[in-house]
Amino acid sequence: MEIPTIVGAGLIVIGAGLGIGRIGGSAMDAIARQPEASGKIQTAMLIAAALIEGIGFAALFAA
Amino acid sequence: MEKLINDFSIGLFFWQLVLFIGLVLLLRKFAWKPILDAVEKRESGIEDALKSAEKAKLEMQNLQADNQKLLQEARMERESLLKDARDIKNKMIEDAKGEAQDQANKIIEQAQAAIESEKKAAIAELKTQVANLSIEIAEKVMREELSSSDKQLKLVESMLGETKFN
């Protein structure tokens, strides 16, 4: 039985979603711990999230 | 992926590239440069104003401190002057007092010395006078006594009697 590519894409999207969720959560933790560094944390968070997002999209389009 | 490549339109890509580069160059010349320059100028102006205000404040503080110092100095000087004056006054009084005392003591001493010497002189005169007087009296007495030979003999006799031979 052949697994359709869209299933793989879905799996990758789930992974990417979990990853971005973790990044967001950790960023929240970090901001709560150090509110004065929130700007830097936000930037780092966005960059990391953007990179994962890129992988997610690449998977979606490959499917 | 295949769909993406299929959808790719060279015309749109070309136009986007050309228009966007044109837009960047145009806006750089006509918008971003003047805006950023103006903002920067304003920011540096604000910074300068703040700095000069800070400087003025510092200067003001310095000035005030100087004033305070000057005032303090003046006050101290006044105090020291007053103190000096008081000291001088006291010293003068003290000196005057001492001198007067000395003078008085000297005068008293001189007076005492004079009195002493006067006293001595007086005593010496008195002594001479008493001596003279007693010599005169003795002369007179002698003359009376030794007016006769009897009396002379008698005297000799008594004197001789008084003198004991040892």
Place this chain on the structure above:
Amino acid sequence: MRRKISLKPITLLLFLSTSFFFGQEEAEHVEVKTDKKTEIKEYIQHHLQDSYDFSLFSYETESGETKHIGFPLPVILWDNGLKVFSSSKLHHGESVAEVDGSFYKSYHSKIYKTDASGTINYDEEHHATNEKPLDFSITKNVFTIFAIGLLMFFMFSRMAGKYRKGNTVPNGAGRFLEPIILYIRDDIAIPNIGKKHYKRYMSFLLTVFFFIWIINLLGLTPLGVNVTNNIAVTLALALLTYLITTFTANKSYWGHIFWMPGVPWPMKIILAPIELLGTLIKPFSLLIRLYANITAGHIVLMSIIGLMFIFKNWLGSSLSFGLAFALSLLELLVAALQAYIFTMLSALYFGSAVEEHNHADH
């Protein structure tokens, strides 16, 4: 705790109601639904594509004729010589345009060269195999890009004019735009590029930010223009980022790509191609991200709007209306966020290109 409890019945209601709607639909209008579904699907597909004329909407007259409201745009083709004609000749792909003895027909928003009767040959996957002339037409998207460019030019040069007059306090549009410009300078350019070099890149960063933002916002208006969901547009933008990074990079940037310092030499040889590929992947992820976010947003939004016509009852339609409204708000955020991320990552790449590594620190 209380909030959680109060949310439960609503979720339950939502769940129940959706199943209820679908149940009803299936029972009564199976035919109509599939029809509508394909129609909406086609409409979305059409919306996502570029077109040769600026059409706002189309409707069907009572006689069954489709009427388009809008205006035609010039078509420019390079096919053994420059060919310019109005897109009204194409009649939205319904007829063949004859120009200087050649015949052209638009099919799925692409112009193909055909014969006089307009035959389109297909391969086994139903792709047209006709010859495609080089197409530099002023399409709807090109027109929009041009209009946005003009708008931005007038908006910002007017603003700049006020500054040039020695206006120290922003007024008018400047009051709104200046904080954004300052934000890009102070929070995107300076921290990522560094105080020494950031000025060189400011023009590009500001232009790219406002361009993407405005064009994304315009995509949310009922004008139906949709520029940033074209891979060609995002490719052009990302290509510029890549070119600027490449051409302004200093020695240490290339040094870190081809001969990574501080690692043993066999590793250096392995790392060089990876790093080189990385420089290409970075702008590629930029272009895919922008394209995918905007496309996905449009598809979801339009599908939900389409649901309104599928449900055809007040509860379902109002629910999907509410959902569409909420999603539109989200898309407003996404429009700005994608512009921000594009600008931010571009600045980051520029920063890595001009970064001066102090190896004493390593």
